[in-house]
Structures are given as structure tokens and as C-alpha cells.
Amino acid sequence: MRSPRLGSVTRTLLLAVTPTLCAAGCFVDVPPALTGGSSDGGDATEGTTTSTTLATTGDIHDDTDASSKGCPTTSPPGKWYLDQDGDDWGVEPAQIACDEPPGTAPERGDCDDHDSERFPGSLEVCDGEDDDCDEIVDEFSPVNEACHGCALAERDGAPHWFCKVDAIDWVAARAACSALGWTVDLLSLHSEADDLWARKQVEALFEGGDPMGTVWIGLRRADPHWTGCEANPAHWEWSDGSPVDYSAWSMGQPDSASCDPMCEPVDALDAACPRENCGQMLYMLGGWNDRACFSAGVGYACRAAPPP
Incomplete structure (x- = not known):
């Protein structure tokens, strides 16, 4: 029979040896207690509170860390x-x-x-600068109603210029408009109300003046018909690329006068081979007229694209 005392001694020796064996790699299937309690009878509740605080600290946001x-x-x-x-x-x-x-x-x-x-949002003035940062210079504002020979106005949110000069051809007039901003082109008209309003602006600029006075607008013969002699209103477009969806041609216009069908112009300003490929507005008599692009006009009108 095994002595009870011997069994007690054996258990004591096994407990003493176990940590050494585990250090060499044994498997313990009981997880360590997280109570923080001690073998000497310490307060287990206090240990639990401390452990919970440590486990949740990483989830608390520190609002002073703005990064x-x-x-x-x-x-x-x-x-x-x-x-x-x-x-x-x-x-x-x-x-x-x-x-x-x-x-x-x-x-x-x-x-x-x-x-x-x-x-x-700054107010535009006549200084050759883009004061309000809209990529347009010298347009209308409450403190800028005229600039460099041009009367300034705004319609439906779009800036307009009506300019009086001694002599200017259609190509130079369009270049003058483009110099004001990349969205600016010669005037296009798309309704009777637009046409009547524009004529009043020009008439006021010229203070009446010549009843036959003309101002360049954006009318031009479309590219496929540029070298032709047909007097067809359907062959025209606006220089800004928009269609002619409203018509105010004077009686008998366009007439494509002095057009030699055997001659093909080199460019818009080829006086040796005239084509009435550009359009004017008769600001007092009303209506539009086709004319050679190299002719000298006494004024021109520009329009910027309205804001989106």
C-alpha cells in the first residue's frame, strides 16, 4: 500500500517542477485569471476594475490630437x-x-x-484687368458703364459691349471681342427682344447719327458655304457656333452681291475675290445685311457667354 505521506510529497514536487517544464514549451488549456487577485487572499474586485480600465483605454478618443x-x-x-x-x-x-x-x-x-x-465679387473698372476674377476684363458693373469707346451693359447675366470706332473690319472686330475674355465673341441674337434691345444700345451710343450706320455682329457664312455665291439665309451661323434660330434680315438680304463664282477667296480678308460672308446690323433702319468681311465698319458688338 502507498503511503499517504509519500503521495503528498510527490504532489509538492510536481508543482515545484511544473513552471520549469512549461518554460521549455508546454501547453496550458486554462487561461490566466484577469482578476488581479493574489494567492494571499487579496481583494479580487479591485484587480478587476484595474484590468477593465486598461482594456478600454485604447478606445477613448483624445480630442486634443487633431491630426x-x-x-x-x-x-x-x-x-x-x-x-x-x-x-x-x-x-x-x-x-x-x-x-x-x-x-x-x-x-x-x-x-x-x-x-x-x-x-x-470685386467691382469691375475700366483698367484692362480682370478685377472680379471671372476671366473677363472691362465688362459692365455698377461703376463701369463705359470703357475705351464702348458702352457696357448686361442682359440675362451676360456682359455686352457696344463699341464705336473710326473703321474696323469683321476679323479685327472679332479679335477685339476675344481679347476681352475667352468666352467673349461678336454678338449673337436669338430673339426679337434681343435684337430690339441691342439696336437701342447702339443707337444711344451713336446718338442717332447715320440712318445707314452699321455695326458688326457675329453673323458669318458657314464653312461649307464659304466659297459659294448662294444667297441663302440657311447657310449662315453665328461666330460663337450657335445656330441662327432667329432671323432679322433686311428685305432682299442676304444677297451675296459682287460674288464671282469662278473665284475662290484665300481668306476672309481677300479683297481680290470678294464674298459677302460677314454680317452687320443696321441699327436705325433695323435688320441685318451681308457684307464683305474686309469692309470698314464703324462699330461692333460683343457678348460674353452667360454664367452657368
């Missing part, structure tokens, strides 16, 4: 744009920050960050 967890005053962090001229409009690139950094603005779109008088 990754938001801002105390702005959520999410804002975009700020460099504003060197102090007009409250900035330029790219943006900075990301909780609070507005010095020398920045919350709005972008400044077209000259070294001139505090030029920013979106």
Missing part, C-alpha cells in the same frame, strides 16, 4: 488657402488645419494674390 481624431472647434478640420494680399480670398494649394493659420483664407479663387483690389 487624426478631429478638432476641438472644427469637425472635420478645415481647408485654408494662402492669402498674401489680405483680401479674404486665397489660392491653391490648401492647408488642412483646425484653426485658420495666419496668412490664409477660407475661400479660394483669387486671380491675383498680390493685389487686394482683385478678387471674386
Whole structure:
């Protein structure tokens, strides 16, 4: 029979040896207690509270760390744009920050960050500059109704120019319009109301004047018919590419006068081979007239595309 005392000694030796064996790689299928309690009878409840606090600390957001967890005053962090001229409009690139950094603005779109008088919404003046940052120069504003011989106006949100000159051909007139901005072209008219309004603007500019006075507008013979002599209103278009969906030709016009069908013009200003391929507006008598593009007109009208 095994001695009870011997069994007790054997258990004591096994318990003493076990940590050494596990250090060499044994498997324990009972997870360690997370109570924090001690073998000497310590308070298990206190150990549990401490362990729970440690386990959840990583889930608590520190709002003072704005780089990754938001801002105390702005959520999410804002975009700020460099504003060197102090007009409250900035330029790219943006900075990301909780609070507005010095020398920045919350709005972008400044077209000259070294001139505090030029920013979106500024009033346009006659200075050859794009004061309001819309990529157009010297257009109408409440303080800019005339500029460089042109009467300025706005209709349906689109800037208009009605210009009086000594002599200008159609090509030069179109170039003068384009110099005002990439969306500006010679005037196109798409309704009777547009036509009547434009004629009144020109008549006021010329103060009556010559009843036969003409102003270049954007009428032109379409490319497929440029070298032809047909007097067909359907062969015409506007220089801005829009169709002629309203017609105000004077009686008998277009007539394609002095057109030699055996002659093909080199370009629009080829006086050796005339073609009445450009259009004018008779501002007092009313109506449109076709005329050679190299003819000298006394005025022209421009229109910018309306804002989207």
C-alpha cells in the first residue's frame, strides 16, 4: 500500500517542477485569471476594475490630437488657402488645419494674390484687368458703364459691349471681342427682344447719327458655304457656333452681291475675290445685311457667354 505521506510529497514536487517544464514549451488549456487577485487572499474586485480600465483605454478618443481624431472647434478640420494680399480670398494649394493659420483664407479663387483690389465679387473698372476674377476684363458693373469707346451693359447675366470706332473690319472686330475674355465673341441674337434691345444700345451710343450706320455682329457664312455665291439665309451661323434660330434680315438680304463664282477667296480678308460672308446690323433702319468681311465698319458688338 502507498503511503499517504509519500503521495503528498510527490504532489509538492510536481508543482515545484511544473513552471520549469512549461518554460521549455508546454501547453496550458486554462487561461490566466484577469482578476488581479493574489494567492494571499487579496481583494479580487479591485484587480478587476484595474484590468477593465486598461482594456478600454485604447478606445477613448483624445480630442486634443487633431491630426487624426478631429478638432476641438472644427469637425472635420478645415481647408485654408494662402492669402498674401489680405483680401479674404486665397489660392491653391490648401492647408488642412483646425484653426485658420495666419496668412490664409477660407475661400479660394483669387486671380491675383498680390493685389487686394482683385478678387471674386470685386467691382469691375475700366483698367484692362480682370478685377472680379471671372476671366473677363472691362465688362459692365455698377461703376463701369463705359470703357475705351464702348458702352457696357448686361442682359440675362451676360456682359455686352457696344463699341464705336473710326473703321474696323469683321476679323479685327472679332479679335477685339476675344481679347476681352475667352468666352467673349461678336454678338449673337436669338430673339426679337434681343435684337430690339441691342439696336437701342447702339443707337444711344451713336446718338442717332447715320440712318445707314452699321455695326458688326457675329453673323458669318458657314464653312461649307464659304466659297459659294448662294444667297441663302440657311447657310449662315453665328461666330460663337450657335445656330441662327432667329432671323432679322433686311428685305432682299442676304444677297451675296459682287460674288464671282469662278473665284475662290484665300481668306476672309481677300479683297481680290470678294464674298459677302460677314454680317452687320443696321441699327436705325433695323435688320441685318451681308457684307464683305474686309469692309470698314464703324462699330461692333460683343457678348460674353452667360454664367452657368
